[in-house]
Every structure is written in structure tokens, then in C-alpha cells.
Amino acid sequence: xxxxxxxxxxxxGDLLAKGEYAAGENVYKGRDGFYASKVGLVVFENQxxxxxxxxxGYLPSANDLVVGKVVNVGLSEWVVDINSxxxxxxxxxxxxxxxxxxxxxxxxxxxxxxxxxxxxxxxxDRTRDPRITIRDRxxxxxxxxxxxxxTPTKIPRLIGKRGSMINLIKSRTGCQITVGQNxxxxxxxxxxxxxxxxxEVIRMIERDAHTSGLTDRVGEFIGRGxxxx
Amino acid sequence: xVGKGRKKLIxxxxxxxxxxxxxxxxxxxxxxxxxxxxDGSAYVELGKNKILAAVYGPREVYPRHLSLHSRAxxxxxxxxxxxxxxxxxxxxxxxxxxxxxxxxxDALEPVIFTEFYPRTVIDIFIEVLQADGGTRGTGIIxxxxxxxxxxxxxxxxxxxxxxGKVDGQLVLDLNDVEDKEGEADLPVAYAPxxxxxxxxxxxxxLTKDExxxxxxxxxxxxxxxxxxxKEALRGRYLAVGDVxxxxxxxxxxxxx
Amino acid sequence: MVRSSEVISNIERKRILELLSQGKRLxxxxxxxxxxxxxxxxxxxxxxxxxxxxxxxxxVATGVKVEVGKPYPDRPEAGAxxxxxxxxxxxxxxxxxxxPDKYSIELARVVxxxxxxxxxxxxxxxxLVPGNKVLVVFVDVYVLNHCGxxxxxxxxxxxxxxxxxxVAKYVVDKGGEVKAKAKRVPLPVRNYxxxxxxxxxxxxxxxxxSLDEEMVADARITVTTDKSGxxxxxxxxxxxxxxxxxxxxxxxxxxEKSGELRRDVLGV
Numbered sequence: 001x002x003x004x005x006x007x008x009x010x011x012x013g014d015l016l017a018k019g020e021y022a023a024g025e026n027v028y029k030g031r032d033g034f035y036a037s038k039v040g041l042v043v044f045e046n047q048x049x050x051x052x053x054x055x056x057g058y059l060p061s062a063n064d065l066v067v068g069k070v071v072n073v074g075l076s077e078w079v080v081d082i083n084s085x086x087x088x089x090x091x092x093x094x095x096x097x098x099x100x101x102x103x104x105x106x107x108x109x110x111x112x113x114x115x116x117x118x119x120x121x122x123x124x125d126r127t128r129d130p131r132i133t134i135r136d137r138x139x140x141x142x143x144x145x146x147x148x149x150x151t152p153t154k155i156p157r158l159i160g161k162r163g164s165m166i167n168l169i170k171s172r173t174g175c176q177i178t179v180g181q182n183x184x185x186x187x188x189x190x191x192x193x194x195x196x197x198x199x200e201v202i203r204m205i206e207r208d209a210h211t212s213g214l215t216d217r218v219g220e221f222i223g224r225g226x227x228x229x
Numbered sequence: 230x231v232g233k234g235r236k237k238l239i240x241x242x243x244x245x246x247x248x249x250x251x252x253x254x255x256x257x258x259x260x261x262x263x264x265x266x267x268d269g270s271a272y273v274e275l276g277k278n279k280i281l282a283a284v285y286g287p288r289e290v291y292p293r294h295l296s297l298h299s300r301a302x303x304x305x306x307x308x309x310x311x312x313x314x315x316x317x318x319x320x321x322x323x324x325x326x327x328x329x330x331x332x333x334x335d336a337l338e339p340v341i342f343t344e345f346y347p348r349t350v351i352d353i354f355i356e357v358l359q360a361d362g363g364t365r366g367t368g369i370i371x372x373x374x375x376x377x378x379x380x381x382x383x384x385x386x387x388x389x390x391x392x393g394k395v396d397g398q399l400v401l402d403l404n405d406v407e408d409k410e411g412e413a414d415l416p417v418a419y420a421p422x423x424x425x426x427x428x429x430x431x432x433x434x435l436t437k438d439e440x441x442x443x444x445x446x447x448x449x450x451x452x453x454x455x456x457x458x459k460e461a462l463r464g465r466y467l468a469v470g471d472v473x474x475x476x477x478x479x480x481x482x483x484x485x
Numbered sequence: 486m487v488r489s490s491e492v493i494s495n496i497e498r499k500r501i502l503e504l505l506s507q508g509k510r511l512x513x514x515x516x517x518x519x520x521x522x523x524x525x526x527x528x529x530x531x532x533x534x535x536x537x538x539x540x541x542x543x544x545v546a547t548g549v550k551v552e553v554g555k556p557y558p559d560r561p562e563a564g565a566x567x568x569x570x571x572x573x574x575x576x577x578x579x580x581x582x583x584x585p586d587k588y589s590i591e592l593a594r595v596v597x598x599x600x601x602x603x604x605x606x607x608x609x610x611x612x613l614v615p616g617n618k619v620l621v622v623f624v625d626v627y628v629l630n631h632c633g634x635x636x637x638x639x640x641x642x643x644x645x646x647x648x649x650x651x652v653a654k655y656v657v658d659k660g661g662e663v664k665a666k667a668k669r670v671p672l673p674v675r676n677y678x679x680x681x682x683x684x685x686x687x688x689x690x691x692x693x694x695s696l697d698e699e700m701v702a703d704a705r706i707t708v709t710t711d712k713s714g715x716x717x718x719x720x721x722x723x724x725x726x727x728x729x730x731x732x733x734x735x736x737x738x739x740x741e742k743s744g745e746l747r748r749d750v751l752g753v
Contacts, residue, residue: 009466011459012340012377013385013422026382028342035422037342037382039462054466055269056380057287069494081492085287085349114495126347127298147497153380210466264630265542266577279529281629283575306574306582311625312532312548320571320625321584354575354582356627358546359529 006044009210010036016049024050041210054210058084058152058182060130064121067147067180068132070114073107080117083152083182086129090119094133096140116142118178118186145188146195150206152183157209158202165205165215172222173198197222238407239396245407247276251400254390254450259461262378269379273371276404277361282371284379286351295350300343302350305334307368309357329365336369336389336418336428342382351381362405366390369418369428370454377462387427388455389418392447394435399443401450415443419451491579493700501701505689511697517738519693522641522750526649534650534672538642540693542632547624547642551652551672553613553663554621564611565621568597570628570639577631596626596639598718599678599709606647607673613655613663620655622672633696636707640680641750648674648751677753678717679743680709683735685725690735692742706732708739712747
């Protein structure tokens with residue numbers, strides 16, 4: 001038995017349903033049924049009830065693409081801010097450096113505090129800080145671009161179904177956009193105006209992620225075609 | 230606190246010094262998400278109380294040795310601005326502030342799913358900009374909203390208010406003068422969905438029967454406030470952009 | 486222990502410098518422009534005077550309390566002024582609860598200097614019993630959200646709180662006892678100090694630095710002027726250095742901008 005409609009805005013403690021269901025993310029099973037644990041939109045997928053949270057931080061998941069900032073350098077690893085309660089750890093073995101001798105080489109020659117990297121999460125289980133890697137193609141240090149920070153819960157909406165939303169923004173603004181699952185986004189365009197437009201759209205999506213009709217409004221906002229290109 | 234009540238705090242007809250009836254709450258004003266740097270924040274006015282709460286976390290614990298391996302640490306600081314009361318208060322934490330920081334933390338922790346974030350800390354900061362009786366309750370309300378604003382997973386929102394006895398009558402939501410000169414003050418925090426009392430204190434003199442009635446009065450007040458908190462959170466998001474439509478949407482982006 | 490929010494990324498730093506070389510700032514402002522300033526006066530009725538000031542995202546609330554106390558030994562016939570700043574832990578992930586640290590103390594002393602040296606309050610009018618009882622004006626600055634330039638927001642909030650402060654009229658009876666009457670009178674405010682803070686990034690001065698700009702700057706300078714354009718307080722911060730010409734350039738900018746702030750924000 002359902003007590004709320006699909007995509008209704010729910011508050012922590014709201015009773016969502018009673019009966020044969022499974023609790024998905026941001027839903028817990030309590031005394032009288034299933035309840036929301038965060039403010040968000042409730043969705044029903046088969047027998048799973050989950051709440052798409054409006055606000056919330058980033059919890060790393062294996063294979064997530066993240067954009068991070070190096071904040072500390074150790075003897076054989078770097079500590080990376082990935083916008084999570086848990087800092088990413090990047091071991092030198094997870095870079096493309098073939099040989100590294102800690103007695104002879106200095107880690108800061110590869111990456112130093114303040115450097116921005118595109119990385120992938122290898123593993124994370126909450127008992128230890130997440131391990132990340134920059135070994136694969138497309139990963140590594142970033143030397144220029146505009147770093148935008150959005151609430152991590154908005155990232156799925158920003159990407160869209162099979163990338164539809166983010167591809168729309170990329171094609172209309174001509175910008176390269178790397179979206180980290182952790183809410184850090186890199187925007188690189190040919191002109192400052194293109195980047196500024198992309199950032200404005202990203203902010204618009206962040207603000208209105210939970211509303212309907214957003215895809216249409218975004219489409220209208222960034223124009224029907226890139227006439228200037 | 231047993232007061233003689235030099236002046237009449239409540240008339241025979243049950244009218245209180247500020248015009249309220251015995252069971253009336255003071256007017257409440259709520260603003261959520263007003264501080265940019267904090268992960269979650271809220272501002273609440275309850276009568277003349279003006280209280281700000283901010284939440285940071287879950288985040289790394291400093292100093293490291295305080296971290297708990299299986300759950301998040303909850304830290305709470307209740308603090309009053311020097312200009313918040315009639316006579317300027319020194320900014321250094323008083324014994325009262327230390328006590329209230331502890332009981333407020335204990336009032337909020339039961340609803341938080343701390344096990345989701347081992348080895349982290351969730352910091353709750355409450356600043357009283359103006360005080361007029363019932364600041365710990367108002368602080369808890371602001372903190373509940375700030376926690377929701379920060380996306381901290383919770384079983385329920387905690388609401389709080391105080392009941393008490395003034396000139397022989399049981400009243401709800403004591404203001405400053407009622408608190409100072411009344412016969413009893415009973416602050417309560419309550420999580421309605423869990424049917425759980427999470428904060429309970431009392432000072433004064435009440436018979437057992439009065440105590441029970443006052444407790445129920447306070448719990449009832451908490452339920453009223455709880456409904457307002459939900460409305461405030463709903464209103465924050467429904468005011469932005471379109472109203473969310475009912476029904477299942479096909480082919481919509483945003484599925485993770 | 487470095488909280489990662491204290492480290493600005495290299496690409497953000499690069500972007501700020503690139504834009505500056507074209508005379509632009511990250512948020513589109515001109516080099517001498519302030520962010521939007523919003524003011525709410527009298528936000529705390531229990532305080533004698535209060536104000537909440539937002540400069541961009543930076544939010545500071547100041548409350549003024551006036552009480553009877555002892556004068557400073559070196560000025561027995563004048564009221565006393567005490568400025569305190571709380572960098573509340575609500576305002577930034579890097580602020581921790583605890584006694585005032587070097588940042589809040591520096592901020593408090595700079596705000597104090599502006600008010601004291603400009604003689605914003607006619608402290609002599611606050612003497613009740615010379616050498617014994619005077620009015621002490623407590624200015625408590627509460628930083629609620631830190632998005633850069635706490636100096637100017639704090640100074641504005643403090644001066645606004647003083648301007649709007651209403652205090653009980655105190656009288657001294659024949660027995661030397663001080664009594665507060667019910668009548669409320671304004672504090673004797675005679676001057677309106679305004680501070681203008683600039684960050685120096687590369688070779689440029691940017692007025693009202695945002696948080697990012699503060700993290701990239703190698704030095705900052707705060708110049709406080711009074712209503713006649715006299716310089717009454719200056720504070721250099723950061724390990725960078727200034728030439729004499731640069732200092733005078735900063736002073737010129739401060740005189741220009743403080744006039745605007747005095748007119749548009751303080752209303753005098």
C-alpha cells in the first residue's frame with residue numbers, strides 16, 4: 001500500500017508505503033512500513049522504493065569517475081580531496097610512472113599540492129579511505145579549465161538518461177565537459193563566453209534538478225543550434 | 230525554579246503576558262539554507278528567539294583520535310552571542326552552554342543514521358542571536374532543519390518545545406519572563422514518527438499529575454512544530470521552478 | 486592539519502590570474518567593484534544596536550551592548566570601547582570553536598582602530614563619575630558566513646550598529662549612584678569610519694576580495710578613512726610586500742570607495 005505518489009517531495013520520517021517492498025537508497029524500514037530518510041523525490045521501481053535526495057554529499061563507489069584536488073603529499077602516495085567525507089588515496093603505483101624509487105625520486109615532481117586530477121575510484125568500503133587511480137586513458141593531471149562544484153546529488157540529472165543532458169550542453173556550447181560523480185566538473189571551451197554559458201546551464205540544472213520540464217527549459221535556454229560555430 | 234510570581238503572569242481568564250492562551254505556541258518564522266559555506270543551515274524565530282544553526286559533515290574528524298570506527302561522531306555546540314540577552318554575556322562558553330550542548334546533541338543523535346558514515350564527524354553549531362526563553366528547543370528545531378538541508382540521513386525530524394507552570398496554570402512554550410518567574414519549566418524534544426522523547430529536562434515543582442499533563446502538553450506542542458518543519462522544508466523546494474507533477478515519467482534523465 | 490578547503494587548486498589560481506591579466510575577475514566584477522551589499526538594521530532588539538551586513542555571500546552580524554563599568558586607567562574621564570570578533574564555526578569549515586585566535590584578534594583590533602581613531606563615538610560624553618564609572622560600549626562582531634573580506638563587512642556592520650544604538654539615559658544622583666532612566670537616547674556617534682580592503686594579486690589591486698581571490702593573493706591592505714577622508718587606520722596583511730607607490734595607490738582607491746560606501750550603505 002502506497003501513501004505517496006510517484007515523484008512526490010518527501011521529508012525524513014514520511015511514511016511512504018507498507019507491504020512487500022524493498023528499501024532502496026534513502027529509504028528505511030521502520031515500525032509501520034517504509035520511510036524516507038532524506039528530503040527528496042520518491043520513486044517506485046518494481047518493488048523497490050527509493051528517494052532521490054535533493055541535498056547530500058558524495059560517497060565513493062568503485063569505478064566512479066571523479067575530479068579531485070591534491071591536498072597532501074606523502075612518501076608513496078598523495079591525499080586527494082574528492083569532495084567526500086573520505087579523502088582519496090592515490091598510490092604512486094596507480095600512476096603511469098613505470099619506476100619510482102622513494103629514496104631518489106620526489107612525488108611532488110609528478111603531482112603536487114593544488115594539482116587537479118581526473119581519476120577513477122578503485123575501491124571503497126568505509127573502513128578505509130577510498131583508493132583512486134589515474135592509470136587509465138583519459139585520466140591524469142589537468143592543466144587548465146574551469147572547475148565548477150555542484151551538489152553531488154544533482155550529477156545524475158546533469159548527465160541525463162544515457163548522457164542526453166550533458167551531451168546537449170556539450171554540443172550547444174562546444175565545450176569539453178568532464179563530470180565527476182563527486183560533484184566536481186571540468187569545463188574547457190574555446191572561448192570564455194562558451195565556458196560561462198556552460199557553467200550557467202550547469203548551475204540552472206543544479207538549482208532545478210528536482211523539478212519537471214527541466215530538459216525543455218535547458219534546451220530553450222541554450223538555443224536551438226550553435227549558429228556561431 | 231520556584232517563583233513567587235510578583236506580577237501576574239497569567240490572568241484568571243487565561244491570558245498570558247504576551248496575550249497568548251495557555252496552549253498557544255509563539256509565532257514561528259523559518260528560513261532554510263541561508264549560509265553558503267555550511268553543508269546545511271537554518272534560521273528560526275520563535276517569538277523573540279532568533280537562532281541560527283549550521284551543519285558541517287559528514288567530514289573528517291580532527292583530532293583524529295576522536296573518530297569512531299563504526300559510525301559518525303556527532304558533535305554539537307550551543308552558544309549564545311554576547312548581545313543575545315539583556316545583560317551582555319561573555320563570549321566564553323558558560324556552564325549552561327556546555328550542558329545544553331550535551332543535551333541537544335543527545336536529542337538529535339538518536340534520529341541520525343550514524344552507521345552510514347564511520348570515521349567521520351557531523352558537526353552541529355547553534356548560535357543564539359537573541360534569547361527569549363526556550364532557546365534550547367528553538368536550537369533543536371533549527372538543527373533538525375539544518376541536518377535535513379545538509380542531506381544527513383535521519384529517521385525523523387526532531388521537534389522541541391517547553392511546557393511549564395505559571396501562576397498555577399499549565400502553559401505551553403514559555404517565554405523568558407514565564408521561564409524565570411514561573412513555577413516549573415519542562416523542555417522536551419520529540420521525534421513523532423519514532424514516538425520518542427529525545428530530550429527531557431525539568432526544573433521547578435510539579436505534582437506527578439501536573440508533570441504528566443505538562444509532558445503531554447509539550448509533546449503535543451512538538452507535534453505541531455514538527456508539522457511546521459515539514460512544511461518549511463517542502464516549501465523550500467516547491468517554491469523553486471515548477472511544482473513536481475504526480476505520475477510516472479517515462480524517458481526522463483537523472484536516473485543514476 | 487590542513488582542511489582541504491584551505492587549498493585552492495592550481496587551475497583555479499591560473500584562471501584568476503589569466504582573467505586579471507585581461508582586467509577581469511572570476512565573478513565578472515570590475516577591479517574596484519564591491520559585491521552586492523545588503524543591510525538589515527536592528528535585527529536584535531535586545532541589543533542596544535545591531536546590524537546584519539551581507540557583502541556578496543559574506544554575512545556578519547554586529548550587536549552593541551552598553552553597560553556601566555570602569556574607565557581605562559589612562560583615560561579616566563572617557564567611556565570605554567571594547568570590540569570583540571567571533572569567527573563562528575558556522576561561517577567556514579576552517580573555523581573551530583574556541584577562544585579568539587590570531588585571525589579574530591587581528592580583525593577585532595582593526596575594526597576597533599577604525600572606530601577609536603576616527604573618534605566615531607564621542608567617548609567623553611560617556612563619562613558618569615570621573616575615574617570611577619563610565620559607560621562601556623561593547624561591540625560584538627559575529628561572522629556568520631565567510632565568503633571573503635571579513636574586514637569591510639565587520640566594519641560596516643559595527644558602524645551601522647553603533648549608529649542605530651539606543652541606550653538608557655544614565656544619571657548620577659547626589660550620592661554618586663548611577664541610575665538608568667527609562668528614556669532611551671542614541672549613542673553620541675560623530676564620525677563614520679569605513680574600511681576598504683584590497684587584495685594584491687600579481688601587480689593588481691582587487692577591491693573587496695572574494696574567498697578565492699584571498700587564497701590567491703600574496704598580500705592585502707585595509708585602509709580605513711573617516712568622513713573627512715582622513716586616514717585613521719591601515720593594516721597590511723600577508724607575506725607579500727608593497728612599494729610606497731603601491732601603498733599610496735591603495736590609499737587613493739580607499740578614499741574613493743569609502744566615500745561611495747559611506748553614502749550608499751551608511752547613508753551619511
